[in-house]
Amino acid sequence: MSENNAHARFVPAFKDSYTGQVELSRYRDGRPAPFHLVDGLPDEWIVNRDLASNVVELKATVISGFVRLGRFFTRQEASEFVDQCP
Numbered sequence: 001m002s003e004n005n006a007h008a009r010f011v012p013a014f015k016d017s018y019t020g021q022v023e024l025s026r027y028r029d030g031r032p033a034p035f036h037l038v039d040g041l042p043d044e045w046i047v048n049r050d051l052a053s054n055v056v057e058l059k060a061t062v063i064s065g066f067v068r069l070g071r072f073f074t075r076q077e078a079s080e081f082v083d084q085c086p
Contacts, residue, residue: 012034014041014064014065016059
């Protein structure tokens with residue numbers, strides 16, 4: 001799916017399925033990332049970091065997916081959407 005997301009305007013994102021909160025994928029400094037990157041997620045989503053402060057574990061309720069026109073799509077939903085596009 002990731003290689004096809006640009007033409008369909010999908011942006012890599014994450015969602016906490018418990019709270020419904022959606023966050024775009026970002027670098028640690030806050031810039032949008034063009035791929036799924038956990039470094040810029042909210043601290044409350046992070047369960048564990050290594051000694052270098054890299055994220056090694058997220059809350060179990062956090063899922064990866066994409067945002068398109070303000071709507072969150074799971075990876076499966078995004079793939080199905082792209083398959084239906086001409």
